[in-house]
Amino acid sequence: MSKKRVLVTGAAGKVGKVVVDDLLSHGYDIFAVDRDFKEDPGVPHMTAELTNFGEALDALSSTGVDVYGRAEMNAFDAIVHLASIPHPREVSDADTFSNNMVATYNIFESAKRLGINNIVWSSSETLLGIPFEQSKIEAVPVTEDVKKYGSSTYAITKVLGEELAEQFCLHNPEMKIACLRLSNVMEDEDYKQFPDYQKDPNKRLWNLWSYIDVRDAAQSIRKAVETEFKGMDTFIITNDDTVMDTSSEELVKEYYPNLKINGELTENQTLLSNEKAKRILGYQPQHSWREFV
Ligand SMILES: NC(=O)c1ccc[n+]([C@@H]2O[C@H](COP(=O)([O-])OP(=O)(O)OC[C@H]3O[C@@H](n4cnc5c(N)ncnc54)[C@H](O)[C@@H]3O)[C@@H](O)[C@H]2O)c1
Secondary structure, eight states, rough: OOOOOOETTTTSSHHHHHHHHHHTTTOOOEEEEEOOOOSOOOSSEEEOOSSHHHHHHHTTTEEEEEETSEEEEESSSSSOOSSSSSSSSSSOOOHHHHHHHHHHHHHHHHHHHTTTTEEEEEGGGGGGGGGGGGOOEEEBBBOOOOOOOOSSSHHHHHHHHHHHHHHHHOOOOTTTTEEEEEEEOOOOOGGHHHHHHHOGGGGGGGTOOOOHHHHHHHHHHHHHHHOOOOOOEEEEOOOOOOOOOHHHHHHHHHOTSEEEESSSTTTTTTTOOOOOOOIIOOOOOOGGHHHHO
């Protein structure tokens, strides 16, 4: 049986590189797409500007015998769409909006036209109401059903990206779009800052002290590719613990005294719930920051 073929956009980025390695090591054929490969990704790839519909459609229809007559390339079984400006105010708000919205539309529309029905897309924790100091959440752990609240243009692109996903799925009953609301992504280098967070919990108040290890983010993406369902669904992706040594209950009582605590919190339990991702996707985080500091 031939290997399953997955196209990864944003493949040259922080998350994309690890996703490519993770999928390769689990037996997938990968086609990497990005507008800015700084190094050879070591897999078949294409440089494409995804805000250009023609380039997006071309990338997603990379099938048949390649130009050297070497390999038979089947249609893609799944698309992992990560290409985006990944933070608020990295570039102007209007550029963030047009880049993220148009690229995401072009990927969903190209997939629809080509009959590719399995899409995993990187949404973000930002739409849950970050910064939480200013949000209207009433209880922790925060779950997927809180009202979406985009306080930056970046977060608005994630709110609207999820709406776009929902509309594409309504019109295409066979389509699946898994929207993964990734927490702040950390690689080994980032863990060097964690001792500093212990001295001042205010530093990470904004996202309720949550994080996601980049390898665990990749695992969640692979599990989302593999989980069969139809329609659009959302999943919060965090590690099991917070970035803090102080217990989660103490943090909430001191810094968010008005929030209700649902159920009992274990010592350092994440305050952005990953329970749904575990239950439906079979996600199981493996890499706590505590092993690296
Ligand atoms: N890094 C985080 O903390 C974080 C948190 C939550 C969600 N996310 C989401 O995860 C995804 C990946 O983030 P990342 O941290 O790897 O970002 P990154 O900036 O490291 O990688 C994004 C890649 O996308 C490419 N790209 C952007 N716009 C493009 C376009 N129009 N056409 C082609 N390529 C384009 C860039 O060249 C880059 O290589 C993004 O959707 C981001 O919003 C990231």
